[in-house]
Amino acid sequence: MSAQDGKEISGLQREQELTIDQLVESDPGLALQRLISQTTVSSISVAxxxxxxxxxxxxxxxxxxxxxxxxxxxxxxxxxxxxxxxxxxxxxxxxxxxxxxxxxxxxxxxxxGSAITLRIPAVHHFTxxxxxxxxxxxxxxxxxxxxxxxxxxxxRIMPLPRLIRDSLVNAYCSGDAARKTAARHDPANSACLARVYLGRRRRVRVKPQTCFSLRNFPLHVDQILDVGLDARPWAKAMGQTLAVMHWEVGCDARDVEFVLGCQASLSPADLRMLPGKTSTRGTVVNVGRRSVDLWMLDFNQVRSMSMDEEGVDWAMHAFFENDPYFPRPHAEDAEEQQLWAVFSEAYLEMAKRFVDEQQKRLRVIGGIQARPRSLHEYENGETGGG
Missing domain, CATH: 3.30.200 (Phosphorylase Kinase; domain 1)
Structure with missing residues (x-):
């Protein structure tokens, strides 16, 4: 039995014993696993x-x-x-x-994009x-x-629901109960999206936290794995998405972001779970019972690129210049190595749709893998927040 299977069995046993509200307080990591799970479909009870x-x-x-x-x-x-x-x-x-x-x-x-488990916000207009x-x-x-x-x-990518926000505070906000309570009730923390950093572990914190913010909360790969979340679907979606941007759109994907958030519109299934007639204008379905999706956003620094060697160089440079959303090769942890394998395989498989020449498809992934690990760590530590 794998460590991941063990975490899932243990989590299932705890879920049978405790309600989700109790888990948020007693075991916020397990609560996050349950609330963010990409396979769990929960009912909607409150709007x-x-x-x-x-x-x-x-x-x-x-x-x-x-x-x-x-x-x-x-x-x-x-x-x-x-x-x-x-x-x-x-x-x-x-x-x-x-x-x-x-x-x-x-x-x-x-x-x-029909085979890619990722959402992109609709764009309306420019004024x-x-x-x-x-x-x-x-x-x-x-x-x-x-x-x-x-x-x-x-x-708008809607914020993560209250129970997920409370779980993040309980799990990662250092300090006493009063400090956690203040963080949970800070109005600024209601606008919470979580950045999915599959390419970086948490840094060792030298100074104590002076404030705790849930805006653009950095969810690092070690946190994702520690709570028992399966990050492989996210790694696959990122690889597929990057291939589409490189070889179909013809851009370097510089400084794009990948975050966890909720959809603003309600599906027919969502509507059927609402308690009778409910005003749905600007509605957020509450209590963490709504599916959490991976989203891509922010294209202001993306550059068009050529399909030659110069374009490949741009793509590789943008990969490392960006915050560490994408998995990295040469990781020491076996689960992180698997994330890179899933990411790179998904990238190459999607690239087949647009590029016939195998050697050309391999240039970006091969160039990233050829980068010395010391450079990965340097850039990984110098970019991004958290």
């Missing part, structure tokens, strides 16, 4: 709506939920959209690139800073903006 604040003229409030490389991020209260506002006119160029690449990736996945028709009525309701700027509007 909670996003706050909707009305203002004169029936305009809605835009709530600040984060800051990215090129823009400030808001969500529209009572709706399921997210708005990324360029930090300056110069950053607006990157935001436009985000719009173009995002649209191209969606088109490629419409053709080739320039010169669009007075949109900005004149909307500017007063952005809490941090004083003048118009370029805006990209897309589908």
């Amino acid at each position: 909670e709506s996003l706050p909707c604040t009305q203002h004169p003229g029936q305009l809605q409030l835009y709530t600040h939920i984060g800051v990215g490389t090129c823009g400030t991020v808001y969500h529209e209260s009572g709706a399921t959209t997210v708005l990324k506002l360029a930090k300056s006119q110069e950053w607006g160029v990157q935001l436009w690139n985000d719009y173009i690449i995002h649209s191209e990736v969606l088109a490629a996945f419409a053709k080739h 320039t800073r010169h669009d007075a028709h949109w900005w004149t009525p909307n500017l007063p309701f952005f809490p941090r903006e004083t003048e118009p700027t370029d805006v990209l509007v897309s589908e």
Whole structure:
């Protein structure tokens, strides 16, 4: 019996003995395994709506939920959209690139993504800073903006449910009970997506935590494996996705992100599990009972690449320059070695759809594998948060 099988059996026994709410408090790691499991389908029992604040003229409030490389991020209260506002006119160029690449990736996945277990947010529209028709009525309701700027509007990846957030706090927030309680009730932590770092273990923390944030929470490979989650489907999806971006879209996938989050829209099965007539405008299904999906987002730094040696070099450089979402070769841990095998095999198999020449398909994966392990560790330790 493998260690993974042992974890699953032990987890099943504990689940039979404790409710999920009890697990969140007594064994948050096991709670995370159960709540994030990609094979478990749980019932929906409670629905909670996003706050909707009305203002004169029936305009809605835009709530600040984060800051990215090129823009400030808001969500529209009572709706399921997210708005990324360029930090300056110069950053607006990157935001436009985000719009173009995002649209191209969606088109490629419409053709080739049916076998890939990954979601990409829908992209809605781009509004320039010169669009007075949109900005004149909307500017007063952005809490941090004083003048118009370029805006990209897309589908919002909904935050991880409360029980998952509480489990993350209980498992990884150091300090006493009061500190954990404060973290659980911090409004900023309700906007929680988890970055899936299959290519890096946690660093040894030298200084004590000064604050605990769930925004873009870094979920490292050792944490994923320790709680008994099966990361192989994520590794496979990442490999397939990277092949589509390289060989179908023709881009280097520079600085894209892979996160765990929930879908905004409700499926027919979701609707049937709601308690009778329920308002579903801007609805988030609650209590961790909703499926958690792997999403890809953020295309502002992605560059188009040629299909020659120079393009392959760009692709390899982007692989290591990015935060460590992708598994790495030469790992010492057997389970991490398996993740690299799953990732690389999925990449090469998907690349067959677009590239006939085997040697050409092997260039990117072969180049990554040929990289000295010391360089993997250096770049792995210097990029990303957490």
